[in-house]
Amino acid sequence: MDGLKFFFTRYDRDCDGYLSLSELRDFLDDNLFECQIGSEHAERIMTENDVDLDRKLDFDDFSFLLYAEKKTINLFYDCDENHDGFVDLEELKTGFQKLGEDYEDDIIEEIIYESDRDGDGKLNYPEFRSMLNSI
Numbered sequence: 001m002d003g004l005k006f007f008f009t010r011y012d013r014d015c016d017g018y019l020s021l022s023e024l025r026d027f028l029d030d031n032l033f034e035c036q037i038g039s040e041h042a043e044r045i046m047t048e049n050d051v052d053l054d055r056k057l058d059f060d061d062f063s064f065l066l067y068a069e070k071k072t073i074n075l076f077y078d079c080d081e082n083h084d085g086f087v088d089l090e091e092l093k094t095g096f097q098k099l100g101e102d103y104e105d106d107i108i109e110e111i112i113y114e115s116d117r118d119g120d121g122k123l124n125y126p127e128f129r130s131m132l133n134s135i
């Protein structure tokens with residue numbers, strides 16, 4: 001499983017392998033990519049990407065939609081070792097080590113603190129994304 005698949009599975013609540021309009025709305029409401037596309041655009045996004053007109057998005061459609069985010073999503077997924085949807089201190093430390101950067105705990109704490117907007121001590125996807133943009 002890769003990062004995109006992970007996100008897709010999280011929003012495919014009834015596990016039928018498709019995002020329905022309401023599942024797509026939830027996805028847009030979470031605004032993971034801070035792209036300013038709110039759920040009011042769900043209909044349009046569905047129409048633009050729903051090639052076979054069954055009013056559902058399959059994984060290929062979803063991958064196409066998120067093509068530009070793919071790298072960041074996979075990096076997040078690699079760091080989030082226990083796949084709970086958050087990157088915590090240990091996971092971020094290991095993530096940096098994989099990239100050849102060995103930081104002390106207090107540096108990692110600092111990095112998390114800078115980007116941890118909801119103050120829960122770990123990074124969700126939007127926080128992780130802004131962290132990458134800031135280093």
Ligand SMILES: [Ca+2]
Pocket residue numbers: 011012013014015016017018019020023
């Ligand atoms: Ca579904």
Ligand SMILES: [Ca+2]
Pocket residue numbers: 080081082083084085086087088091
């Ligand atoms: Ca985690």
Ligand SMILES: [Ca+2]
Pocket residue numbers: 116117118119120121122123124127
């Ligand atoms: Ca957080």
